[in-house]
Amino acid sequence: MLFRIDAKPNRLTAWTLSWFLFASGIALYFYTSNKRHIENPEDKVIPNLTQLSQGVTDAFLKPDTEEAAPEGLENASLPKKFLTSMLWTDTVASAKRFAWSMLLLIPAVVLGLHMGMFPVFGQFFLRFILFFDKIIALSVLPILFIAFGIDELAKIMLIVIGVTPTIILDTFNLTKSVPSEQVVKGFTLGAQDFGVAYSIVLKQILPRVLNSIRLNLKSIMLFLFAGEMIASQDGLAFRIALLRRHMGMNVIIPYVLWVALLLFLVDLTMRVTNRKLHPWFREA
């Protein structure tokens, strides 16, 4: 049954199989935590449920510092407490950088499209982008900090350098993969060069480009986290790096799960949007 390629697990089996590793992971965590707490009740490496609850409360309902707390916060409603919490302010700070990085991917898509459509454009940029793509973005981090300072620009540039060459080359390849018949057809229907590029080719490749960006979300976050961990005063990764020094695992773990949840939601939103915007598109 296990190694039969024609196996068809029923609904209950499929559900059980898909959740088994999650359940096992949680069980193993609490088993290990319990064992360590028997040896050392103050253990902070693998916090128990009580410590985790405290960490979640601190992260989700308390501000970063006492000074940052507005007056009367103690009696405020839960949503208000959440909106002034450490987690929320860090999330907003990281989300801003993430949004800027996503916006900067638009020129990357346009460049890839033009490289694929217009040979002169392609010849001018392709070799350079191919070379740029091979540079490990983190290796130029010191140069970025020297060139752009340690402010927001350096962190955003890190993401740009890390992800845009991939998106440019992906878009370029997708553009090239559009059958030449479609381009010729466009001209015979009265379209001009930009009309063919934007009304025919871009519309056809857009769902795949969005998929490519979706698959690169983790890389975007990776570079964002690297920048925040090294030089930042706020943000999700900054907090994780800060708490690491104090062994604040009871807050780090909720933060990590929160980041995973956010990324999952962004991915889901992009997938649903892609499907709604391009009902004709069938994923291979």
Add this chain to the structure above:
Amino acid sequence: MPELIQLENVGVIYNVHGHAPKQVLQGLNLTIQPGEFVAVCGQTGCGKSTMLRLILGAERPSSGRVLIEGCERPRPDRHRGYVPQKYSLFPDKTVLDNITFGPETEEFGLIGRLRPGFRRRREELREKAFGYLRQMGLQQSDAHKYPDQLSGGMQQRVAIAQALIMRPAILLMDEAFSALDPGTRADMQRLVRTLWQETGTTFLFVTHNIPEAVYLGSRIVVLGKDSPESSSRVLVDMEVPESARTASGYPNREELERLTRVIEDAALGGRLELEMAEFGG
């Protein structure tokens, strides 16, 4: 008055990476008058599609000249409609949007769709597109389907409508029915013949199927090589008089025998009879 299409001593050489350049066509001369239905046939690799792409403007000759209405037009344009075998429709657009794409693009361009009159004009064009859909034998309910929801035959019907709505001077069809089943193919052949008779558009139809060429063409051009090493040239160029056709659309027996003999003698050595039998003529 210049000829509609004129190929003057056209040669095409392809540079093949790591190999000697390959001469596909050499010294090709052909003149096509308005209103003709030219069926171009020949064996695979003889340069039929290359010739079509030259006339379309999608490819340039290595030597010689391709003239459209007396001028060299090195890029495809709205005067030359195109129906390829594959990828004939835009997959991201519905049937209706595929058909109206041409007129909308021509009238409004890339950003003109933001102009105030666009919506009203679009409705008019949609009405016109429905007319073409009916002419192609498609239902109104097909209008909002995407190409991948249509059969191969239906897709080609839409592709023909998409090309014809532009009222091109020439309609170039490259093995447009090759992927269709025999029944659908016969239906499409009848449709194309009717459209040619009704619209008076010049058709250039590339096929490797001789019965198809005989049925459709008012003129048959056979491309081929004198020897495996040589490049292709026009081996046969002959008229099929409409008066010689029977009610089924096929040439009568004497005309069919004449066509068969000419093509056999010149090029294909006995293959015509076999394919004609397959076609059920």
